[in-house]
Each structure stands twice: as structure tokens, then as C-alpha cells.
Amino acid sequence: MTLYTVIFYLLGLVTVAATILAITRSNLVHAVVYLVVSFFATAMLFYLLGAPFVAILEVIIYAGAIMVLFLFIIMMLRPEKSPVKAGTRVRRWLPALVLAGITLASLILLIVAAPGGATPLLLAAASPREFGRALYHHHWFAVEVASFLLLVALVGALYLGRRDTGTAAGSLEEQP
Amino acid sequence: MIVPFSHVLILAGILFVLGAVCALARRNLIMILIGVEVMLNAAGLALIGAALKWRQLEGQIFVIFIMAVAAAEVAVGLALIVYSQRRTGTLEADRFNLLKG
Numbered sequence: 145m146t147l148y149t150v151i152f153y154l155l156g157l158v159t160v161a162a163t164i165l166a167i168t169r170s171n172l173v174h175a176v177v178y179l180v181v182s183f184f185a186t187a188m189l190f191y192l193l194g195a196p197f198v199a200i201l202e203v204i205i206y207a208g209a210i211m212v213l214f215l216f217i218i219m220m221l222r223p224e225k226s227p228v229k230a231g232t233r234v235r236r237w238l239p240a241l242v243l244a245g246i247t248l249a250s251l252i253l254l255i256v257a258a259p260g261g262a263t264p265l266l267l268a269a270a271s272p273r274e275f276g277r278a279l280y281h282h283h284w285f286a287v288e289v290a291s292f293l294l295l296v297a298l299v300g301a302l303y304l305g306r307r308d309t310g311t312a313a314g315s316l317e318e319q320p
Numbered sequence: 321m322i323v324p325f326s327h328v329l330i331l332a333g334i335l336f337v338l339g340a341v342c343a344l345a346r347r348n349l350i351m352i353l354i355g356v357e358v359m360l361n362a363a364g365l366a367l368i369g370a371a372l373k374w375r376q377l378e379g380q381i382f383v384i385f386i387m388a389v390a391a392a393e394v395a396v397g398l399a400l401i402v403y404s405q406r407r408t409g410t411l412e413a414d415r416f417n418l419l420k421g
Binding site for chain 2: 146148149152153156159160163164166167172175176179182183186189190192193194195197198201202205206209210213214217218220221223224236237239240241243244247248251252255256258260261262263264265266267268270274275278279283286290291293294296297298300301302304305
């Protein structure tokens with residue numbers, strides 16, 4: 145039981161607890177802030193598991209950019225609180241929890257039964273230099289494809305987010 | 321040594337299942353998208369652990385691409401949410417029942 149082991153379990157506990165708190169909040173802003181905590185703890189786990197550069201990117205992209213985008217959208221749309229009828233909460237969560245419990249139990253059984261799972265991980269770290277070299281020497285084409293994907297997503301988001309000037313798209317608004 | 325590899329996988333599995341529960345049980349469109357984010361993050365954790373176990377950088381490189389896909393997915397998904405909120409005035413997935421007889 146080294147110090148790193150303790151740190152791993154603590155960070156795992158923080159991640160799981162923050163995620164549980166995030167997915168049960170009814171206020172969306174609170175959910176997003178708890179999720180930022182969860183992503184910070186995951187970034188620390190990445191650092192512990194030998195990926196410092198990916199940990200930094202996790203903080204910048206996930207906890208920074210994506211979560212702030214969520215906050216922007218939540219504050220722009222100002223979603224109304226939907227009134228929850230008595231009994232629907234159980235009816236809503238119970239099937240999901242039962243399915244997830246069965247899946248998680250079988251997953252844990254499979255992981256425990258798999259050979260080689262008990263081999264302890266040794267400390268190692270990939271420096272950003274090695275990481276960038278491996279990325280751009282062997283996987284440069286995938287980087288190009290990813291950049292093209294981001295460009296397509298940008299164009300798609302612009303197209304979907306534009307204001308309607310014509311009358312064709314507004315015809316469904318009067319539906320009950 | 322840190323921990324056995326199976327513990328990393330179990331942690332990633334718990335996070336993935338939590339994301340799936342969020343996407344299944346919540347009715348708000350934004351919370352469904354957040355559930356998908358949690359699931360992608362859990363997949364990244366499993367890949368980082370595998371990269372450390374086999375001492376190959378491919379696992380970490382794959383996480384970069386997962387992040388790119390997650391960013392693109394969030395951009396398009398949130399644009400779709402804004403679009404549907406403009407058309408129907410709601411974010412609840414239960415209220416999208418135009419085809420109901």
C-alpha cells in the first residue's frame with residue numbers, strides 16, 4: 145500500500161461521488177459545476193497513470209471548454225423547472241438503475257475473472273515530447289481527419305444555430 | 321506500483337454506467353448530453369490505464385481523438401438542442417410527441 149495507491153482510491157472516490165451528485169441535481173448549473181469537479185479528479189488520475197499531457201488537455205478541453213459551453217447554453221436557454229408528479233421519479237429511475245446494476249455486476253465479474261487483471265501497474269510517465277512525436281509520426285493522418293471533423297462540426301453548429309429568416313421553419317411552433 | 325489494472329477498469333466501468341444511468345433516467349436534453357460526456361470520459365480513463373499497462377502510447381493518443389470527437393459532438397448536440405428549443409419551446413424529451421395520435 146504505497147502513497148500512490150491511496151491517492152488513486154481517493155481520486156476515484158471523488159470522481160464517482162462528484163459524478164453521482166452531478167447526475168442527480170435538478171438544477172443544471174449545479175450539475176455542470178459538480179461535473180467540473182469530476183473532470184478535475186479524472187485529470188489527476190490521468191496524471192497519476194502516466195499521462196501528464198493528456199491530463200492538461202482534459203482540464204483545458206473537458207473542464208474548461210466543453211463545460212463552459214454547457215454553461216453558456218444553460219444560461220442562454222434558461223430551462224424551466226418541470227413539475228415532477230409523485231411516483232414518476234421512482235418509475236423513471238428504477239428501470240435505469242436495475243439495467244445499469246445488472247450490466248455493472250456482469251462487467252465487474254468479467255473484469256475480475258479475466259487473466260492478467262491483477263498485475264500491478266508500475267509508475268511511468270510519457271513526456272509531452274515523446275507523446276507529440278508518436279502522435280505526429282505515426283498518426284498524422286488521424287489528426288487531419290479529426291481536424292476535418294471539428295470543421296464539419298463547426299459548420300453544422302453554425303447552420304443549426306442561425307436565426308430563421310424565412311417562414312418555412314416556424315410553422316410548427318403553434319402545435320400544443 | 322499503483323494499483324492492479326482491474327481496479328482501473330472497474331472504476332472506468334462504474335463511471336460509464338453512471339453516465340448511462342444519467343442518459344437513461346433524466347428527461348432533460350442537456351442532462352442526456354452530459355451523460356454521454358461522462359461515458360466518453362470513462363472510456364478515456366480505461367484507455368489511459370491500458371496505455372500504462374502495455375507501455376504503448378497508442379492508448380493516450382486515442383484519448384486525444386476521443387476528446388476531439390466529444391468536442392464536435394457537444395457542439396452539434398447543443399446546436400440541435402437550441403434549435404429544438406426554438407421550435408418547440410421546451411427542453412423536456414417527453415414533450416416531443418408531435419406524432420402522437
